[in-house]
Amino acid sequence: MSRIETIISELSSISNNPRKAMEDYKKETGKGSVGVMPYYAPEEIIHAAGFLPVGIWGGQKSISKARAYLPPFACSIMQSVMEMQLEGVYDDLEAVLFPVPCDTLKCLSQKWKGTSPVIVFTHPQNRKLEAANKFLAEEYRLVREKLEKILSVQISDEALNNSIEIYNENRQVMREFTDIAANYPNIIDPIKRHAIIKARFFMEKSKHTALVKELNSALKSLPVEAFTGKKVVLTGIMAEPNEVLDILKDNGFGVVADDLAQESRLFRNDVPSGTDPLYRLAKWWQEFDGCSLATDAKKSRGPMLMDMVKASKADAVVVCMMKFCDPEEFDYPIYYRQFEEAGIKSLFIEIDLETTSFEQTKTRVQSFSEML
């Protein structure tokens, strides 16, 4: 196996088996894991405490127990998260960080069915005001306090600033990776690309950084790949399960950039520099744009996507619409209109973590690929 293949396979196996990653971390450091609910929680605080932040993104599942607690019109990802809470999947977590940027999450934050303590905090939505930074820094101060208590640790400003640097480096390396990967859509096919990015959620970040860095330079040493397929940008919450990415791959699509909440949105901005780490983390949220969960009366998402299409020379945008996700559903008509006006092609596919039949997605992708 080439070094590239080895790294990809290592990252893929981690992203497919978070439990093992948690156990390994415990063996190595003696410390446990803290769950991180979507979206945009300050993971750095957990990292600074020496614990492993673990992303909670549900999983492909049939829903049964959760039916008693959520009506069928709750989004697919939270249905699966609820099901897994009820199955006790998350009970080994020392705590769970729980942001509430949408109505669904506000409610879900009040009904955790597992045993771990839940730390809820609210992102401000009038984000461009200085007062919003102050508010969020205060929320983060409380998050830090609660974590310190639950984990019986002290989290110093120094440690936190250090963790921020480690995270920023990871962000930078990830941006590099997505750029480089766009030149190698055969080696880094949609599934591998996703796995490499997803592994971030279950690894101490500097380790992830080291592997991806190595991968980046190994890739760069190869000649740019000729690619006969179609290049696409993904937008939405996430592009799971793998069957969806498989369909894209089978139809000759390569992912050259993404605007997914589970992927690039997390690392397209660095945490800005400064001395007060909580304030820095708060300011990240202020500078962040183009996400359905970060209020923006200018709605820069459409223009940002169009820039992305241009920069990555993509043929189209694939909208990965999480079933029953109202924030994303509200953004759609606006950027769709903007795409139409600009002559940018887009394909709408539904993301449903419960379904096992992908015929419809297959048909849609097929006919779209013929159209391009």
Added chain:
Amino acid sequence: MTDTTTMSAKELLGFYQEELYEEARQAKIEGKLVCWSASVAPSEFCVAMDVAMIYPETHAAGIGARKGALDVLEVADEKGYNVDTCSYARVNLGYMELLKQEALTGITPEKLEKSPAARIPLPDFVITCNNICNTLLKWYENLAVELNIPCIIIDVPFNHTMPIPQYAKDYIAEQFKEAITQLEEICGKKFDYDKFLKVQEQTQRSVAQWNRIASLSSHKPSPLNGFDLFNYMALIVCARSKDYAEITFKKFADELEENLNKGIFAFKGNEQKRVTWEGIAVWPHLGHTFKGLKNLGNIMTGSAYPGLWNLTYTPGDMSSMAESYTRIYINTCLDNKVKVLSDVISGGKCDGVIYHQNRSCKLMSFLNVETADMLQKENHLPYVSFDGDQTDPRNFSPAQFDTRIQALDEMMKQNKEGVSNE
């Protein structure tokens, strides 16, 4: 000018509702500013600046109640709005689209022509507040972008831990300042702080009368049916910062008190059981839900929903005003939410609770199971839940509603008999 002194409360309600729409239409004709506002966004700032206000949720409810929702929902559909999103938003965004088409082409689209609701002018800017849901942020972003107009945002962060911390109130109060700056820019004139204080005082008087009405449902038998509050709500939303609301509510409260003294009650005949209704009304089927309960001898004496506008604060104190706008029960943690509802149920001396599982409203639906469970442990009252939607008529099944409230009625009867047999 119309003489309002001899009008009944019901007449006043109709009169002022129409008056508000007329004022907005007139303002538009005269080139004055019109603002569309979320239902519990602070109205004080715009009213102090003489801006004519339109409240899309109320307008959408009106369209729904007059059975005109489907036409405009279809327009939103064509624009790509998923049928899973809030139907108030979809009705309004569809309606806005029609108004926009009219403004661009000079031709009134047929659906707009036919719409049974009051005609409203397009806004010059919008103001939103997420104290009832974050959907109102998404919806208003879209209005602002589609119409290319300014959007004033008052963000009241979800209160996951009660009591409300000072830093949250400070953040909201800072946004009030920002809203004033934005308004000065939009209106092209200085903010009138003296008038603002008067408007705040007016708002307090309106709210006091509103609360006076709401408190009357604690009488047993009750002179007030909660369904009336659903109707009068239009004015606490649209006119709380004007005397229209105060005048109408005072009249209504006076009438109800008079009835109470005379022994005239809301339920003609004999009210047998009293229920709490948790959630928004089902506007397109208001009559069905009202009659369904009535035919079983039930009266609604509890609803936390009108209490959303219990915006009591100290005029002149921005921090206190901030608190009143953020403490709304659906913007707080589950424990507090349950506490508020518990008071509503006991205040209304209710025998059971009906939960509206609202297809449009994730925020007001996803905690119903837990809320119902916690409340029942505390008060041992029976409850049912039904599937509905406040404006999309397709998401409500009259048969299911009837079955559920019959079941509730049975349980309430048994409960009562159980108590009287003891």
